[in-house]
Amino acid sequence: MAGDSDNVSLPKATVQKMISEILDQDLMFTKDAREIIINSGIEFIMILSSMASEMADNEAKKTIAPEHVIKALEELEYNEFIPFLEEILLNFKGSQKVKETRDSKFKKSGLSEEELLRQQEELFRQSRSRLHHNSVSDPVKSEDSS
């Protein structure tokens, strides 16, 4: 394949582990077969991407969204994947919202920038004071080592 010159591949260890999880325990998978799985997987992802890109173009969008991927799966007749993916998408969006909530901690502190600055300066002053106090109470004694 001309496309193989790009040297794109799926991580073999990941694929191997995945196969082990999926396969019934008494069945065995050969290395040759795993190579075909990897090549098939790359082929699938490329076709899925092209189709998703087409779906995005149809809607005059420049960015491929997850919804376009799901529409692409319909076109490719992999409808049975869709319910599971929609659930995963919900979970993903949920985790993103949690992240956003953490980022807005500043906004929810209810303190103005001036007040926060004053608090910080107070902490600096306390720290400097403590440092000064420690250096006075414990003078460094020089030791003769001979």
Add this chain to the structure above:
Amino acid sequence: MADQVPVTTQLPPIKPEHEVPLDAGGSPVGNMGTNSNNNNELGDVFDRIKTHFPPAKVKKIMQTDEDIGKVSQATPVIAGRSLEFFIALLVKKSGEMARGQGTKRITAEILKKTILNDEKFDFLREGLCVEEGQTQPEEESA
């Protein structure tokens, strides 16, 4: 005078002990109805997947195609999971093919046969022919 003494033979009472062993009958086997819901079956297979492809890797593969432009953050995640499901499907069906042939070893041969037999894997056939070194159909799908 003749005294007739009646002789009555009294038999000792025989009391045989009929001990009937109490055999507990086997519990009735639960009648399991055939689960015709194929989606549940798929779900079982998909649930086994604990390993996931890194989204960054998936994105990189997607964008080897120069026609693919920007993708949102969630897209490689969803595409990666689609790929996992596809692999799960392919592995499962090749497993069934192997069992059908009475073997437990899934070889490249069996995998190719699986791909050729199932409509869902139509798009993979051309790649297989090239790999086998057969006559290469020089069709470039733009």
